[in-house]
Amino acid sequence: MTRFSVGIFDRLFGKKTTLELTDSKGSVVERIVTEKWLETMKEQEKVSVVKESSVSSISSQEAVGIVIKAVTDDLPLKWAHVQSEIIGYNAIFKEVPEEWAQFEFLLASLGLDLLALYNLYPKEQAIKMHEQVLSLIGQMEEIGENSATAVHDYYLVASDAISKTENPLDYVASFLCHRLDMTEDIGPIALTGIMEGITQFAGKWRWIKQNFTISA
Numbered sequence: 001m002t003r004f005s006v007g008i009f010d011r012l013f014g015k016k017t018t019l020e021l022t023d024s025k026g027s028v029v030e031r032i033v034t035e036k037w038l039e040t041m042k043e044q045e046k047v048s049v050v051k052e053s054s055v056s057s058i059s060s061q062e063a064v065g066i067v068i069k070a071v072t073d074d075l076p077l078k079w080a081h082v083q084s085e086i087i088g089y090n091a092i093f094k095e096v097p098e099e100w101a102q103f104e105f106l107l108a109s110l111g112l113d114l115l116a117l118y119n120l121y122p123k124e125q126a127i128k129m130h131e132q133v134l135s136l137i138g139q140m141e142e143i144g145e146n147s148a149t150a151v152h153d154y155y156l157v158a159s160d161a162i163s164k165t166e167n168p169l170d171y172v173a174s175f176l177c178h179r180l181d182m183t184e185d186i187g188p189i190a191l192t193g194i195m196e197g198i199t200q201f202a203g204k205w206r207w208i209k210q211n212f213t214i215s216a
Contacts, residue, residue, distance in 0.1 A: 057213045060125070064132045067204040071109055075102050078200045086193035096180050107147060108176045109201035110137070111154020115168060116205040125214070130155075150179070169195045 058066075079102055083089045093101055114133065117126040138148035157175045158168035173194040177186050186194075208214075 056211070057215050060129050060214050061132055061136075063208050063212065063214050064129060064136055067113070067208060068110070068133070068136060070204050070207075071106055071201045074201050075106060082197035082200055085196045087189050089193075092182065092186065092190055093180075096182075101180065103147075104150075104176055104180055105197055106201060107150045108154050108172050108198050111151040112158050112168065112172050112198060113202045113205050114151070114155040115158050115162070116203075120205055120209045121214070129214075169198065173198060 082105065086092065110133065114130055117129055120126075121129070134148040134152055137151055138144040140147055154172055154175060157171045161168040161171035170191070173191055174186075176194060176198070177191075
């Protein structure tokens, strides 16, 4: 797939758009253009758009902030669904304050999602954003340091599962139960529900990759 850059037209005529276009031979090419250029070409029927999406550039620190805020915003919206996915939730979590349980799912999802950084970005950039995630979480009053450690521990648990060709989500869910000092026997059905609950808050880095370019 060929990539083109419009260069000076981007700076003069506004917002960039990434397109997949078909040329006169029917081949699909990818091109970064401006909305003004696209509008003109459509009017002249010189291009056929296969896929179109807006491109925005943000810093890695901004990306980290968006990810953490998105997970935090998801908690009250998705928590009832998470509870419904865990068969026997009330019995299993009876000794755990609900706010504590919610926060632990947040930490687990952030730690698990750190794996995605290394699949989506160059290693050096992924390491930088990994550290920025921990740094930002560590700034929370009173619980910051412990929370950052927990997120990193979840990442290490998930990484360990990968190294053993095991399911990282299974390991993370089990570690969540361990951290919450679960006294009930957690069967496979309940554990599957916990795994499903964690995934409700994950996937934010893939969304960032699809919607933004991250500047140095």
